Amino acid sequence: MKSYFEPIVGRYLHLELLGKPHRLYVEEAGQGIPLLCLHTAGSDTRQYRALLNDPEILKRFRVIAFDLPWHGKSSPPAGWQNADYRLTSRDYTDIIMGVVDAMALDSPVAMGCSIGGRIVLQLALEHPERFRAIIGLQSGAHVDPYYDVTWLHRPDVHGEVSAAVVSGLVGPLSPEAERWETLWHYMQGGPGIFKGDLYFYKQDGDIRGRVAEIDTSRCPLYLLTGEYDYSCTPEDTMDLVSRIKGADATIMKGLGHFPMSEDPETFLRYLRPVLDNILASGAAGQKAN
Amino acid sequence: MENLAQLVNADERLVWKGRFIDTSFMVEVGETAYLIKVTEGRIASVTRGPFVMPSWSFALRASREEWEQFWLPVPPPGSNDLFALIKRRALKVEGNLHPFMANLFYFKGVMAALRTGGNK
Numbered sequence: 001m002k003s004y005f006e007p008i009v010g011r012y013l014h015l016e017l018l019g020k021p022h023r024l025y026v027e028e029a030g031q032g033i034p035l036l037c038l039h040t041a042g043s044d045t046r047q048y049r050a051l052l053n054d055p056e057i058l059k060r061f062r063v064i065a066f067d068l069p070w071h072g073k074s075s076p077p078a079g080w081q082n083a084d085y086r087l088t089s090r091d092y093t094d095i096i097m098g099v100v101d102a103m104a105l106d107s108p109v110a111m112g113c114s115i116g117g118r119i120v121l122q123l124a125l126e127h128p129e130r131f132r133a134i135i136g137l138q139s140g141a142h143v144d145p146y147y148d149v150t151w152l153h154r155p156d157v158h159g160e161v162s163a164a165v166v167s168g169l170v171g172p173l174s175p176e177a178e179r180w181e182t183l184w185h186y187m188q189g190g191p192g193i194f195k196g197d198l199y200f201y202k203q204d205g206d207i208r209g210r211v212a213e214i215d216t217s218r219c220p221l222y223l224l225t226g227e228y229d230y231s232c233t234p235e236d237t238m239d240l241v242s243r244i245k246g247a248d249a250t251i252m253k254g255l256g257h258f259p260m261s262e263d264p265e266t267f268l269r270y271l272r273p274v275l276d277n278i279l280a281s282g283a284a285g286q287k288a289n
Numbered sequence: 290m291e292n293l294a295q296l297v298n299a300d301e302r303l304v305w306k307g308r309f310i311d312t313s314f315m316v317e318v319g320e321t322a323y324l325i326k327v328t329e330g331r332i333a334s335v336t337r338g339p340f341v342m343p344s345w346s347f348a349l350r351a352s353r354e355e356w357e358q359f360w361l362p363v364p365p366p367g368s369n370d371l372f373a374l375i376k377r378r379a380l381k382v383e384g385n386l387h388p389f390m391a392n393l394f395y396f397k398g399v400m401a402a403l404r405t406g407g408n409k
Contacts, residue, residue, distance in 0.1 A: 146376040151390040164393035168370020172363050228366045230373040 008052045010073075015102040017069065017095050018077075024099065025073035026066040030058030033132065033282065034108035035275075036100065037065040038116030040138075040258060041201055042162050042194025043185040044072025047113070050264030056272075060279060061109075066099055068092075070193050085196035088204045092119045093126060100130065109278055113137035114232065114257060115201045121221075121240075125210060128219035133278045135271075136223045138257050140236030141208040141243075143201060153192035162194040163187045169257035171228040182261040216246030220281065222274045223247060224267075226255030248274075290316070290323050294332035296402040303402070304330040307395040312388045315345040316400075319353035330395065347384035349400070355379045360403050371397055 007029045014023055027045050029052045037048045045065035052063050067074035070085050096119065100108060109132050112120040117139035124134045152162055163186035170179045186194065214221060221244060225237040234251045241249045252259055252270050259267040297303055307330030316323045322338035324345060351359075351374060358368035367373050374380035382389065389396050 144376075147372065148386075151386070156387070157391045161390060161393055164397065165372065167394065167397065168372050172369050228369060230367055230370070230376045234366075 006049075006053055007058060008049075012073075013066070013099070013102060015098060017098045018091055020077040022069055022077055023075045024066050024069065026064065026099075026103070027052060028062060028064040029053070030061050030063050032060040032062055033279070034103075034105040035061040035063045036096075036105065036108045036110050037063065037260075038096070038110070038112030038119065039065065039068070039071070040114035040116060041197030042071075042166075042189040043182075043258075043261075044068075044188075046072070046185055047182070047258060047261035049261075050268065051260055051271075054268060057268075057275065061275065064103070064105070064108075068095065068197075070190055070196070076190070085190075085192055087115070087197050087200040089119070089122055089200060089207075092200055092205075093122055096123065097127065097130070107132040109133045109135060111135035111137065113260065115197050115205070117223075117232065118201065118205050118207070121207060121211060121214065122205075124214045124216075124219050124221055125207070128215060131219050132282065133220045133222065135274060136221065136237075136240075137259055138225055138229050138232040138237075139223050139240060140232040141211045141240060142206045143231055143236070145202045149195050149198050149202070152195040152198070159189065159191055160187050162189055166257070169229060169231055170262045171226060171254050171256035173254050174256065174262040178262050178264065182258045185261075211240055212243045214244045214247070216244065220278070221247045222277070223249040224252055224259065224270050224274065225249065226252045226257060226259050228254065228256040231257055290318065290321075290335060290337075290403070293323075293325065293335050293399070293403060297332045297399055300398070300402065303395065303398045306330065306398065307392060310388060310392050310395065312346045313344065314389070314396075315343060315348035315350075315384075317348065317350040318356050321353075325399075332399070345384065347382060347386055347389045349380060349382055351380040359400070360405070362405055364404075371400060 008027050010027045012023055013026050039045055039047045044067045048065045070076045110120050110123055117136040120134045120136050163183040166186055167183055223237050225234050227234055237249050241247045256262055310327050310330055313326045324336045324343050326333040358364055367377055
């Protein structure tokens with residue numbers, strides 16, 4: 001095959017987050033409206049590799065993805081060895097807003113999947129004026145715990161279990177290479193990190209009581225959910241739609257919990273109309289910059 | 290279920306994944322119980338109940354209808370994975386879960402081996 005470089009540029013951003021110096025790995029490609037992408041629990045920015053390589057999207061959007069602290073190529077803060085990692089709503093929001101500020105992103109679109117799909121609801125609630133639009137992938141206000149997460153971090157069970165736990169969340173018809181690349185990211189997670197993210201997903205980040213306050217006239221909200229996701233189910237997403245006036249939702253046929261990573265081609269067919277819509281709204285001046 | 294040993298043992302990669310496993314586990318398909326003995330990743334035997342004093346590390350129990358959905362070539366949403374069944378409380382996993390969780394890819398693979406075509 002012919003060798004080539006992808007258009008993605010990866011850099012390390014130094015910034016203060018949660019009162020401590022951090023070193024975060026950030027990837028970006030393209031130019032135009034900033035599109036900030038948030039990965040799922042226990043994974044990293046590689047989930048957005050197709051989006052960061054799509055020539056059509058890159059003409060109009062500056063696609064940016066960063067690894068959360070402790071994930072991918074971002075470092076944990078110094079002294080990490082002395083504490084358990086546990087993500088909270090407050091910290092997660094502060095990290096995202098810290099990155100938006102540090103990179104001076106002007107009215108970005110925020111798109112997140114799973115835990116990212118949950119936290120973007122929080123962004124829509126708390127910072128609607130800072131975002132041009134919010135896209136939630138596999139978004140739900142809450143998930144019922146259905147397995148004992150302590151299995152995800154113990155010395156007598158290999159960390160590969162994180163990938164085994166989520167393997168069924170990939171849609172059954174997703175391409176093999178993409179399926180196993182998605183699972184590989186889970187196999188590479190640091191010990192206890194997936195479990196620590198699930199603290200946000202399953203306990204601290206329950207916002208059932210607040211989602212009705214989201215004002216989509218201040219910040220449009222688009223929801224895309226794969227029909228095979230049994231973690232954040234289509235029913236969970238439709239429940240959001242019933243509570244949030246003006247929210248736009250589409251259930252994606254055949255896809256699971258990792259649409260952008262497990263079957264990028266199918267996912268992009270669902271995402272493109274949403275991005276077109278956001279561009280059209282911007283052109284009509286519906287969202288002041 | 291009678292074909293389980295043949296299907297699993299013919300899958301070299303699956304047997305390799307289970308190479309450190311020596312245990313017996315119980316699968317209940319509705320009223321019918323099967324005791325499955327695993328030796329170094331190979332299915333050594335599948336014994337159909339009823340049993341008087343079965344000994345096993347963990348048990349997977351679901352209705353026949355649930356397993357039949359699970360074993361379809363392309364299962365419908367909610368039936369495509371053991372954890373999808375667990376989430377809907379359609380599958381009970383009981384006993385000493387350590388061998389199950391420590392070798393989760395293997396045991397998911399064993400139960401999916403009965404799927405005809407489609408995603409294993």
